[in-house]
Amino acid sequence: MTALFIAANLWMIGAISAGPAPADSAGGAMSVRHDQDAGKVEVSCGDKPVLRYNFATVPVPPALKGKKYAEARGDYIHPLYGPTGEAMTVDYANDHPHHRGVYWAWPEVYYKGQVRDLHALQGVFARPSKLISAAAAGDAAQIEAENIWKWDDTEPIVRERATIRVSQAGGGGYFVDFEFGFEALVDGVSVARRGQKAYGGLNIRTALQGEQKILEHTDPAGARPRRSYAQIAGVPTGGKQAAAIAIIQHAGNPAYPGDWVKFANLGWLQPTFPASGVKFPLSKDKPLVLRYRLWVQPGSGAGQEQLAKAWDAYNKPAGGAPKDAAQAKAGEKQ
Secondary structure, three states: OOHHHHHHHHHHHHHHHHOOOOOOOOOOOEEEEEEOOOOEEEEEEOOEEEEEEEOOOEOOOHHHOOOOOOOOEOOEEEEEEOOOOOEOEOEOOOOOOOOEOEEEEOOEEEEOOEEEEOOOOEOEEEEEEEEEEEEEEOOEEEEEEEEEEEEOOOEEEEEEEEEEEEEEEEOOEEEEEEEEEEEEOOOOOEEEOHHHOOOOEEEEEEOEEEEEEEEEEEOOOOOOOOOEEEEEEEEEOOOOOOEEEEEEEOOOOOOOOOOEEEEHHHOEEEEEOOOOOOOEEOOOOOOEEEEEEEEEEEOOOOOHHHHHHHHHHHHOOOOOOOOOOOOOOOOOOO
């Protein structure tokens, strides 16, 4: 991929996906720094950090070595920073050492008649394959990476491609857009939520505990369009300034909308996939594609009307009206 193509692609992200940054945006151009030795990619806006994508394996901190579920891991975002530069996420939490900021993993991965836990790092792991691109242009940045899921940390079973796009949102905030592709490398791989009904998919463990507020919204079945979004706001542990993370589901995701799962005491909020009671088979021919947007904002976050408009903007094709699930041809339960 040439530098010219990357720059053009990033311009399109800023012009279409996020919209032009208003005059009261965070300020400064986006930049990307790839620390090859540490295996991490850091995105900044001007002089303020935005996020760190841990591509390579992050070792277990000495204080947690030997503790259950404390396993070296990579392929996740931490820290995700608020607009004032305070970390909003938690990694290697003492209560749940496998929690790791913003990550995409399932507690039930089925293969060869067995089940392993990618979420809690038990028997199957996402390992780095290649960093495809990491670049910035103007008010947008993009990271694209390939990871391989390894059964027993040896046998490749799934190729994962993660694209992370960051752009200014105005008002001192920014968007983080995710597009994940999961392609089976062997026959017979399926994923499911915990107990096929609880958590799993895009997982978000925040540090937003002080003055915490959680909002969830999904329009009733039959609504056109049918919006689904949520938000967690609060003051990060050890921080001083309130911030918020809104989560917007894409109507094109299979089995849209995913259920919302929250654990307020853990600062946890997530959209789930697949549907309750489903073991979703991964295909060798057609990758599973999932898309989400995070909207990071200062203060106590957006109201319902603003969030509805944010859902519309994310789900609106160029020059058209917002898509609903039927228009996006969302997949049925499998």
